[in-house]
Amino acid sequence: MKQPSLHKIAVIGGGSWATALVKILSEQTGNQVRWWLRSQADIDHIRAYHHNPRYLSDVFHSPKKVKVCGKIKDAIRDANYIVLAVPAAYIEEPLQKLKPADFSGKRIVSAIKGMIPEVNLLVTDWMEERFEVPLGDICVIAGPCHAEEVALEKQSYLTIASTNPECAADFAKIITCRYVTAHPLADLYGVEYAAVMKNIVALACGITYGLGYGDNFQAVMVSNAMQEIRRFVTALDPREREMSASAYLGDLLVTAYSQFSRNRLFGNMIGRGYSVKAAQVEMKMVAEGYFATKSIHAINQQLGVSMPITDAVYRILYEGIAPGLVMNELKAQLR
Numbered sequence: 514m515k516q517p518s519l520h521k522i523a524v525i526g527g528g529s530w531a532t533a534l535v536k537i538l539s540e541q542t543g544n545q546v547r548w549w550l551r552s553q554a555d556i557d558h559i560r561a562y563h564h565n566p567r568y569l570s571d572v573f574h575s576p577k578k579v580k581v582c583g584k585i586k587d588a589i590r591d592a593n594y595i596v597l598a599v600p601a602a603y604i605e606e607p608l609q610k611l612k613p614a615d616f617s618g619k620r621i622v623s624a625i626k627g628m629i630p631e632v633n634l635l636v637t638d639w640m641e642e643r644f645e646v647p648l649g650d651i652c653v654i655a656g657p658c659h660a661e662e663v664a665l666e667k668q669s670y671l672t673i674a675s676t677n678p679e680c681a682a683d684f685a686k687i688i689t690c691r692y693v694t695a696h697p698l699a700d701l702y703g704v705e706y707a708a709v710m711k712n713i714v715a716l717a718c719g720i721t722y723g724l725g726y727g728d729n730f731q732a733v734m735v736s737n738a739m740q741e742i743r744r745f746v747t748a749l750d751p752r753e754r755e756m757s758a759s760a761y762l763g764d765l766l767v768t769a770y771s772q773f774s775r776n777r778l779f780g781n782m783i784g785r786g787y788s789v790k791a792a793q794v795e796m797k798m799v800a801e802g803y804f805a806t807k808s809i810h811a812i813n814q815q816l817g818v819s820m821p822i823t824d825a826v827y828r829i830l831y832e833g834i835a836p837g838l839v840m841n842e843l844k845a846q847l848r
């Protein structure tokens with residue numbers, strides 16, 4: 514696909530990551546962004562005051578570079594890239610009226626670190642199945658990068674993964690800006706599954722902290738989790754991959770340890786005795802790991818990989834077993 518010099522990029526989503534991506538992508542002179550958000554009130558606010566009232570509200574969005582759209586078709590019509598940044602559990606709704614023809618000739622970029630819960634599919638596979646987008650026209654944005662730090666323009670790194678090296682390299686160039694460096698990688702599935710699974714690990718870390726476990730335990734759990742992710746990803750897509758690279762290990766570490774992690778925060782509330790419902794109500798943001806736990810657990814019913822950490826989180830969140838009891842049993846399985 515020949516790349517134009519002016520990149521028209523549609524960003525779909527109104528949360529923190531979409532807001533950060535709009536900021537990053539509109540930094541480059543050659544990029545024009547059309548931004549779709551679900552809430553009309555938020556759209557009106559951004560048009561009037563040039564910042565998102567709900568997420569990262571200190572970030573200014575230049576009206577010259579960023580056009581806000583209430584209709585998704587207006588956002589994607591002329592776009593050569595469509596960036597999806599809505600949590601996986603809610604991505605179906607904004608896209609439901611679109612047809613495969615609406616995506617034809619466009620590249621799709623998934624910024625989502627989650628799975629479509631009803632069908633247990635990665636977002637890239639789902640886009641291929643549902644909208645007939647060739648896998649070679651899809652890439653994912655991965656790597657340790659919290660929206661909150663992008664808002665502060667702190668140096669961050671992204672990995673753009675695709676089965677098509679050209680697609681990954683092109684978008685890596687487009688998203689690189691003053692404070693974000695992006696590199697391409699050929700391992701689409703490995704990166705995408707690792708990004709989904711690190712959220713489950715962050716839940717586990719949050720739960721154990723909530724229960725009173727400390728840094729020593731967490732370091733062992735994160736090490737074991739890396740091995741668990743490697744076993745699962747290798748069973749699904751066996752190939753040589755450097756799991757200590759930032760797209761895998763780096764992303765796991767930032768989510769497991771950062772003060773900004775949604776998943777860790779959610780887990781922490783569960784560990785401190787909140788019910789799942791209460792934790793969801795309390796959080797203004799979405800913890801993808803909650804949905805991912807069910808999907809990865811379901812996929813593993815067929816694979817049969819040893820996954821003590823995912824199993825532990827599943828038992829707590831979906832079988833209602835007391836976190837203290839489950840983590841006490843997990844203790845015996847870690848090395």
Ligand SMILES: NC(=O)c1ccc[n+]([C@@H]2O[C@H](COP(=O)([O-])OP(=O)(O)OC[C@H]3O[C@@H](n4cnc5c(N)ncnc54)[C@H](O)[C@@H]3O)[C@@H](O)[C@H]2O)c1
Nearest residue numbers: 527528529530531598599600603625626659660798799801
């Ligand atoms: N926040 C980050 O730093 C970050 C970094 C990398 C990747 N991601 C990924 O980006 C994706 C978006 O996450 P986020 O952090 O921007 O989300 P968020 O938690 O900041 O915002 C929640 C988003 O979910 C939408 N939403 C909430 N409830 C909804 C509902 N019932 N129906 C429809 N939409 C609903 C909101 O409109 C909003 O867009 C996730 O897959 C996440 O894993 C986030």
Ligand SMILES: O=P(O)(O)OC[C@H](O)CO
Nearest residue numbers: 657658768773774775776
């Ligand atoms: O760290 P979390 O749980 O907020 O997840 C957000 C991103 O995936 C971090 O790269």
